[in-house]
Amino acid sequence: xxxxxxxxxxxxxxxxxxxxxxxxxxxxxxxxxxxxxxxxxxxxxxxxxxxxxxxxxxxxxxxxxxxxxxxxxxxxxxxxxxxxxxxxxxxxxxxxxxxxxxxxxxxxxxxxxxxxxxxxxxxxxxxxxxxxxxxxxxxxxxxxxxxxxxxxxxxxxxxxxxxxxxxxxxxxxxxxxxxxxxxxxxxxxxxxxxxxxxxxxxxxxxxxxxxxxxxxxxxxxxxxxxxxxxxxxxxxxxxxxxxxxxxxxxxxxxxxxxxxxxxxxxxxxxxxxxxxxxxxxxxxxxxxxxxxxxxxxxxxxxxxxxxxxxxxxxxxxxxxxxxxxxxxxxxxxxxxxxxxxxxx
Amino acid sequence: xxxxxxxxxxxxxxxxxxxxxxxxxxxxxxxxxxxxxxxxxxxxxxxxxxxxxxxxxxxxxxxxxxxxxxxxxxxxxxxxxxxxxxxxxxxxxxxxxxxxxxxxxxxxxxxxxxxxxxxxxxxxxxxxxxxxxxxxxxxxxxxxxxxxxxxxxxxxxxxxxxxxxxxxxxxxxxxxxxxxxxxxxxxxxxxxxxxxxxxxxxxxxxxxxxxxxxxxxxxxxxxxxxxxxxxxxxxxxxxxxxxxxxxxxxxxxxxxxxxxxxxxxxxxxxxxxxxxxxxxxxxxxxxxxxxxxxxxxxxxxxxxxxx
Amino acid sequence: xxxxxxxxxxxxxxxxxxxxxxxxxxxxxxxxxxxxxxxxxxxxxxxxxxxxxxxxxxxxxxxxxxxxxxxxxxxxxxxxxxxxxxxxxxxxxxxxxxxxxxxxxxxxxxxxxxxxxxxxxxxxxxxxxxxxxxxxxxxxxxxxxxxxxxxxxxxxxxxxxxxxxxxxxxxxxxxxxxxxxxxxxxxxxxxxxxxxxxxxxxxxxxxxxxxxxxxxxxxxxxxxxxxxxxxxxxxxxxxxxxxxxxxxxxxxxxxxxxxxxxxxxxxxxxxxxxxxxxxxxxxxxxxxxxxxxxxxxxxxxxxxxxxxxxxxxxxxxxxxxxxxxxxxxxxxxx
Numbered sequence: 001x002x003x004x005x006x007x008x009x010x011x012x013x014x015x016x017x018x019x020x021x022x023x024x025x026x027x028x029x030x031x032x033x034x035x036x037x038x039x040x041x042x043x044x045x046x047x048x049x050x051x052x053x054x055x056x057x058x059x060x061x062x063x064x065x066x067x068x069x070x071x072x073x074x075x076x077x078x079x080x081x082x083x084x085x086x087x088x089x090x091x092x093x094x095x096x097x098x099x100x101x102x103x104x105x106x107x108x109x110x111x112x113x114x115x116x117x118x119x120x121x122x123x124x125x126x127x128x129x130x131x132x133x134x135x136x137x138x139x140x141x142x143x144x145x146x147x148x149x150x151x152x153x154x155x156x157x158x159x160x161x162x163x164x165x166x167x168x169x170x171x172x173x174x175x176x177x178x179x180x181x182x183x184x185x186x187x188x189x190x191x192x193x194x195x196x197x198x199x200x201x202x203x204x205x206x207x208x209x210x211x212x213x214x215x216x217x218x219x220x221x222x223x224x225x226x227x228x229x230x231x232x233x234x235x236x237x238x239x240x241x242x243x244x245x246x247x248x249x250x251x252x253x254x255x256x257x258x259x260x261x262x263x264x265x266x267x268x269x270x271x272x273x274x275x276x277x278x279x280x281x282x283x284x285x286x287x288x289x290x291x292x293x294x295x296x297x298x299x300x301x302x303x304x305x306x307x308x309x310x311x312x313x314x315x316x317x318x319x320x321x322x323x324x325x326x327x328x329x330x331x332x333x334x335x336x337x338x339x340x341x342x343x344x
Numbered sequence: 345x346x347x348x349x350x351x352x353x354x355x356x357x358x359x360x361x362x363x364x365x366x367x368x369x370x371x372x373x374x375x376x377x378x379x380x381x382x383x384x385x386x387x388x389x390x391x392x393x394x395x396x397x398x399x400x401x402x403x404x405x406x407x408x409x410x411x412x413x414x415x416x417x418x419x420x421x422x423x424x425x426x427x428x429x430x431x432x433x434x435x436x437x438x439x440x441x442x443x444x445x446x447x448x449x450x451x452x453x454x455x456x457x458x459x460x461x462x463x464x465x466x467x468x469x470x471x472x473x474x475x476x477x478x479x480x481x482x483x484x485x486x487x488x489x490x491x492x493x494x495x496x497x498x499x500x501x502x503x504x505x506x507x508x509x510x511x512x513x514x515x516x517x518x519x520x521x522x523x524x525x526x527x528x529x530x531x532x533x534x535x536x537x538x539x540x541x542x543x544x545x546x547x548x549x550x551x552x553x554x555x556x557x558x559x560x561x562x563x564x565x566x567x568x569x570x571x572x573x574x575x576x577x578x579x580x581x582x583x584x585x586x587x588x589x590x591x592x593x594x595x596x597x598x599x600x601x602x603x604x605x606x607x608x609x610x611x612x613x614x615x616x617x618x619x620x621x622x623x624x625x626x627x628x629x630x631x632x633x634x635x636x637x638x639x640x641x642x643x644x645x646x647x648x649x650x651x
Numbered sequence: 652x653x654x655x656x657x658x659x660x661x662x663x664x665x666x667x668x669x670x671x672x673x674x675x676x677x678x679x680x681x682x683x684x685x686x687x688x689x690x691x692x693x694x695x696x697x698x699x700x701x702x703x704x705x706x707x708x709x710x711x712x713x714x715x716x717x718x719x720x721x722x723x724x725x726x727x728x729x730x731x732x733x734x735x736x737x738x739x740x741x742x743x744x745x746x747x748x749x750x751x752x753x754x755x756x757x758x759x760x761x762x763x764x765x766x767x768x769x770x771x772x773x774x775x776x777x778x779x780x781x782x783x784x785x786x787x788x789x790x791x792x793x794x795x796x797x798x799x800x801x802x803x804x805x806x807x808x809x810x811x812x813x814x815x816x817x818x819x820x821x822x823x824x825x826x827x828x829x830x831x832x833x834x835x836x837x838x839x840x841x842x843x844x845x846x847x848x849x850x851x852x853x854x855x856x857x858x859x860x861x862x863x864x865x866x867x868x869x870x871x872x873x874x875x876x877x878x879x880x881x882x883x884x885x886x887x888x889x890x891x892x893x894x895x896x897x898x899x900x901x902x903x904x905x906x907x908x909x910x911x912x913x914x915x916x917x918x919x920x921x922x923x924x925x926x927x928x929x930x931x932x933x934x935x936x937x938x939x940x941x942x943x944x945x946x947x948x949x950x951x952x953x954x955x956x957x958x959x960x961x962x963x964x965x966x967x968x969x970x971x972x973x974x975x976x977x978x979x980x981x982x983x984x985x
Contacts, residue, residue, distance in 0.1 A: 052843035053814075067544055091550035099548055101541040109542045111563040113367065117542075120559075121549035152364050154371065159931065160694075170545065189693035189870065194914035194927035216844060223916035223925065243920055260848035261918055262873035266897035275845050277799070278813045374668070 009078060009178055009210050010041035010064065016072035017059050017234075021283060029283040033059040035234040037073070038310060041178070046204065046211040048225035048242060050218060050257070054279050055231040057214045058102075061180045064212070065099045066090050077178070094125055095174035102183040104163035108155040114141075114166050115151040121173045140169040143206075145199065161192035165199070172207060180212045185220060197224055218261055222246055230254050233282060233290040236310060240317030250319035252297040289322070297323060378643045385639020391632030399452045402445040411438035412446040414597025422615050432617035435607070440617065443599035444625050450600055451629065454515055455580040459573050461519035466526025467569060471557055473527065474534025484527065491524040497586055504592040511584075511600065514593040518583050522576065529572060530565055537561050567644035571637050578633030585626050601626050655831055655864050656682040656705070656744075661719035663697075663704060666712060672935040674700055676888045676943070677959065678719070684831065687858055687865045689875030689896075692885035693911075695932050698868045701885070702834050705866075706740050724831075742772060742828030749837040751817035755809040761820050762805030765789045768827045792823040795860075797853055815846035822853065826861070833857075836868045851877050872915060876900060881968070884908045887932050887943040890962060894969030904971045904980065906948050942973070950975050 017034040034056040041047050051057045062068040064075060066085065075083045082093065101107045108117050118137045122128050128136055138148050144165040155163055164184060171179060181200070185193040197220065204211060215221050221228055222242050229239035230253065238251040249255040256275045280286070280293045288304040289295070295303070299322075308320040379385055406412065417437030425432045431440035473484040491499070503517035537543060537560070546556050581601075587593035588602025596603065601622040608618030663675035675697050682688050690698040703709050705721055707728065721728040723744065728736065740746075748754060756764060766785045769792075773780040780788070786805075793801035796819040809817055818838060825833055835854065839847040855878055857863055869875050875882055876896055883893040884905065892905040903909045910928040930947040939945055941956035948955070954974055962970040965980045 052845060065548055067547060094548060094550035097548075099545070101545065103541060107541040107545060109546075109560055109564070112559075120546060120551070124550045124555070149363070153367050157367065167545070170549075174549075190872075190911055191693065191914045191928045194916075194925040197916070197925055198927065217916075218844075219916040219918045222918060222920050223922060246918065246920070257844060258918070260845045262848070262851065262871070262877040263918060264872035264876050264900055264912070264915055266876065266900045276849070278815060278846070377668070 007043045008040055009043045010039075010212070011076040012037055012039040012060070012064075012073070013076070014038065014073040015060070015063065015070055015075065017056075017063055017068060018071045023283065031282050032234050032285070033282070034063065034070075037231075037234065037236055039229055039236060039239070041210060041212060043177075043210055044204075044208065045227060046213055046225040048221035048228040049212060049214045049231060050216060050221055050228060051231035052216060052257075052279070054233060054282055056234040057231050058182055059234075060231075061099060061182050061212070061214055064178075065097055065180055066093060091125075094121060094176075096176055097178045097180065098171040098174070098176040099180040099182065100164070100167050100171050100184045103187055104160050104167060105155075105187070107167045108163060110155055113152050113154060114158070117155075117166065118170045118173060121170060125174055136173075140173055141166075143172070143203070144169045159192075160188050161196060164188065164196060168200075168203070172203070172209075175207070176209070178210045178212065180214070182214045183216070184213075186215070186217065193220070200224065218246065218258065230257065233279070233285065235290065235320065236318075237291070237321070238317065238319040239310070240314070244315065244317055248314070250313050250317055250324060251321050252295045252323075253291050254319075256294075256296065289320075299323070375643050379639050382639050382642060384635050385642070388632045388635025388637075388639060391628055392636055395448055395452065395629050395632065398445055399449040402448060406439075406442040406445050408439040408442045409446075411442045412599050414438070422611070422618075424615075425617050431621040432615075434604070434618055435611065438597075440604075440621055443604065444601070444621050447599040447601050447604070447622070448625065448629075450511075450594070450598070451581050451584065451625075452577075454511070454518075454584045455577045457515055458518045458522055458580040458583070459576045462522035462576070463526055463569065463573060465519075466523035467530050467562075467565070469523070470527040470530025471534050471561055471565070474531040475538055475553070475557060475561065481531075485531065488524040488527045491521070492528070496521045497583065500583065500587060501590065501592060504587060509592040509595060511594040511598060514584060514587045518580060518587070521583075522580070525576075526569070526572065529568055533565050533568055534561055537564055567640075571641045571644065574633055574640055575637035578630035578637075581626060581629050581633075653683060654681045655684045655686075655724065656680075656866075657720075657722045658701070658705070659720045659722065661701070661704065661721065662717040663700065663709075663719075664715045664717055666715070670936045673938050674714075674888050674935060675704070676938070678885075678888075678890055679962070680883060680890070680893075682832065682864050682866060685858065685862045685864055686881065687867065687879040688881045688883060689867045689869060689879035690883045690885055691869060691872055691875050691911075693870060693932075695887065695935070696885040697888040698885050699836055702746070702836050702866065702868050705834060706744060706746055707736055708746075738775065741768070741825075741830075742775065743830055744832045744834065745825035745828065745830040746834040746836065747818070747821050747825050747838050749840050751814060751821050751841075752809065754821055755817060757809055760806050760808055761793075761812070762786075762789055765792065765820065765824055765827070768824050772828050788827075792826055793820075795826065795857070796820070796823045797849075798823070813846070814842050815850060818842065818850055819853070822850075822857070826857070829861075830863070832864045832866065834866045834868070837870070838867070839874060840869070840871070847874070854878055872900070872911070884911070887938065888935065889943055889959065889972065891944065891972050892970065893962070894966065898966060898969045902966070902969075904965055904969075904976045905944075905973050906950050906976075907944050910947075910949075 015034055015037040019031040019033060020028045021031050022028045037060065049057045049060065059068065063070050070083045074081055077097065085093070115137055118140055119133055122133060122136060138151065141148055141151060146162060146165055150158065150162065158166065185196050188196065201224065203209065213221060213225050225242050227240065228242040228245050229236045230245070230251065231237065232253050238245060238249065238254045245254060246258060249258055275294050275296065277294045286292060286304065288306055289308050292298050292303045302322050306322070308322050308325070310318045310320045311324065313319045313324040403409070415438065420433050420437035421435050423429055423433045429439050429441065431444060434440055469484050473481040500517040500521045503520060504513050507513040507516065543556060543560055546560055584593055584600070585602030585605070588600045589606045591606060594600030594603045604622040605619050608622065611618045658678055658680040661675050661678040665672040665674045678701055690701065692698045700709065704716070705728065716729060723739065728739070766789050769785050769788050770780060789805065790801050793804055798804055798816060798819050812820070839850050842850065851874065854865060858865055865878065867875055867878055879896055881893065882896050882899040884891050884899065884907065886907050892899065892903065892908050899908065903912055907928070910926070913926045914928065916922060916925055928947050933939055933943050933946065939956065941958055942948070942960045945951050945955050952975060960972040960974050962972045963977045964970050965977060971977060
């Protein structure tokens with residue numbers, strides 16, 4: 001792992017989140033939503049967290065923000081361990097870590113006006129009241145470039161993009177250092193998405209924020225995030241600078257993911273889908289690499305028995321794949337077939 | 345900070361009353377327009393309105409006020425409906441119209457108290473069970489299940505039998521029997537609401553459980569509560585009347601509709617008016633409240649409207 | 652008749668609490684046999700409503716077709732009695748939708764549901780099938796949609812399947828009547844990227860093997876680019892541009908299409924900024940008399956407000972509804 005510096009705002013170490021699922025009358029199985037997850041987020045950067053359903057990326061968001069408690073492992077925020085906080089301490093985190101949720105239509109209480117929704121964190125955490133409170137709420141609305149006539153409207157009178165801006169205003173009300181954004185533009189049209197993405201960039205500079213940007217849309221992540229982490233079935237399988245990872249993927253799943261994205265380009269479409277089959281059931285994971293059931297580059301028994309660990313494979317890029325592990329038996333020959341650039 | 349769209353001066357924050365309350369008023373008007381579209385809902389509203397008016401002003405305007413408290417006029421007993429006695433008289437000569445009108449206030453009051461108490465007990469328990477979960481939820485839900493597994497009226501009769509007959513005891517019995525319905529309804533609604541993103545956002549803002557419950561969950565439960573409560577008003581009237589009919593509710597000479605039918609039953613079929621008019625009153629109030637409840641449900645949940 | 656489907660100047664309104672929405676304003680579209688056409692547009696452009704109108708799936712109040720025709724193999728679908736429409740739906744024209752779960756009955760197995768459709772079609776065609784024939788056809792269809800272990804899937808329930816597998820089952824159901832046209836309304840929007848790629852591949856393969864024409868609706872230009880030979884771009888109830896896929900992606904002419912293409916982030920990067928289109932869609936209760944894109948258009952002139960801009964050819968099979976562009980490029984007789 002690269003050196004932990006004190007420009008590190010968040011570090012996840014061996015993070016686990018398991019759920020017990022009843023699979024029969026007397027039987028339950030363990031669902032490993034997040035398993036042995038290692039991740040580092042540096043101050044001021046945008047880290048993209050990508051993966052498909054079942055990857056655990058939303059669970060990671062909920063663990064970091066405290067909506068769920070981890071089953072194991074460590075979450076360090078600014079050096080402090082925040083995995084097991086008391087409710088009072090958790091409340092203090094409200095001004096440090098905040099989140100913007102995926103669906104703008106259910107992120108705002110339909111019975112509260114926009115003003116009341118934005119004012120809530122301020123009422124709970126600050127002594128602001130009356131005119132001073134109104135001023136601050138109006139100022140926040142201005143920060144997200146919404147006219148103050150929206151203050152006393154109800155959420156259903158706003159469009160998706162406007163609602164998302166309100167959610168962002170609410171999230172930055174307490175001047176957090178870290179903003180977790182869970183698919184904030186997935187429900188929005190392309191042109192509205194473009195506005196919100198541009199706006200998020202400016203906001204990051206203005207307010208000196210760090211972003212953890214969760215998305216299944218790789219192009220959006222490329223645009224907004226300097227670094228990216230790719231998740232599969234609860235673990236990070238590759239991480240590094242976005243451009244490098246997307247142009248020269250080191251993990252077979254990253255490659256598959258990139259090849260599957262349909263490009264709005266008339267040529268350059270892959271002729272066949274990159275991978276066959278569905279995700280294996282997370283309740284019945286085979287030992288060894290979680291991707292072995294669908295991996296086009298699976299090369300031998302090692303993939304089936306040994307779990308690959310994240311190791312450095314190139315400049316700033318870490319990948320968890322036996323292909324890159326020179327100490328393994330068939331690593332060397334197979335490595336030659338790996339790391340094919342996928343365009344640029 | 346980015347330049348705001350308009351200059352922010354102190355005067356701007358004395359927002360015009362209209363701007364602040366405009367959207368809420370508009371929302372109410374939309375509800376009203378939607379409600380108005382349904383003929384049956386308007387009919388129900390009309391019926392309920394008439395009975396409310398009767399309950400409010402009736403007792404002051406009745407032709408024979410002393411008949412409501414049991415004056416005896418044996419010379420005028422069992423007279424058929426006429427200009428002097430619109431609904432006829434009963435077996436002690438009391439004007440049935442007067443008694444029905446005075447009984448309206450009584451019945452509506454009973455219904456309001458029963459529904460009110462049931463809501464006040466059932467809703468908090470339901471929210472508590474739904475939000476907290478765990479063993480407390482199991483406890484509350486199982487107790488609720490026990491209450492719900494006994495037929496409501498049978499249980500009410502049993503409670504009144506234990507407490508002794510009388511209108512107050514009947515109300516206590518019915519309230520105790522009514523609250524479990526609310527627990528079920530609110531518990532399931534709370535379970536859904538708990539997972540909404542805005543509740544998660546409130547938790548992230550540091551909201552305490554109390555704040556989340558009162559500020560986020562309760563307001564969004566109001567529509568089903570309102571719908572159920574309106575229908576329950578009718579059902580509560582019926583319940584009180586049923587207890588009165590059996591003889592364990594209101595006691596003579598209180599002009600309670602059910603009690604009147606109970607006695608009037610003996611005078612069928614010749615002196616038909618004794619049973620008919622109180623019965624009609626019960627029928628109309630229950631119908632009215634049911635229609636209002638239906639109308640409210642259609643207003644709040646447009647999907648339930650037939651297309 | 653060289654064309655399979657021709658929508659001619661379709662105009663549709665919608666009654667709402669606030670008034671009458673002018674949802675579709677003169678949509679004209681053609682699909683040839685075995686051709687794949689994609690409709691792209693953002694929320695409110697009317698693409699889904701256009702698709703549903705073809706099969707008359709919209710409730711007539713509050714929707715109302717003011718004028719226009721939809722000709723399928725020569726017959727105007729809008730004038731057909733409901734009985735005739737029912738014959739066409741599911742057999743000659745089939746449709747699949749966005750969320751497969753809501754279109755499958757959770758109480759019956761996949762085999763049973765597919766079997767029911769097969770039996771119904773057999774009766775409709777006057778050739779009732781016995782149980783063995785139904786089972787054989789069910790398995791055949793499941794194989795065609797590349798569902799793994801088809802014999803096993805006969806006994807599974809929808810909730811046991813993943814999203815991608817459910818969508819395959821729905822595609823199988825759509826293929827029962829051997830349709831000439833498949834309408835797919837955002838079929839992969841709810842699916843993961845890798846599964847989406849599989850389903851799009853499947854659709855492309857089915858097009859080849861069965862000579863199927865496809866009308867694919869999506870907000871995602873990448874999806875449409877992968878499967879479709881032609882793209883139709885819609886905005887606020889009008890068609891602003893249509894043409895071969897390569898033309899639209901590389902040589903888009905209409906300012907809305909260009910704005911859209913510039914707003915899409917690219918997987919291979921290289922964008923300093925994403926330009927977005929300022930403003931929002933016009934109010935469909937009182938739409939502008941001229942071009943509906945006027946308020947947001949960077950190249951507008953007064954003439955644009957005069958009347959709805961006609962679709963004019965500016966290249967082989969490439970039409971644009973913009974008088975400014977047409978004047979610049981010169982109309983081409985296609």
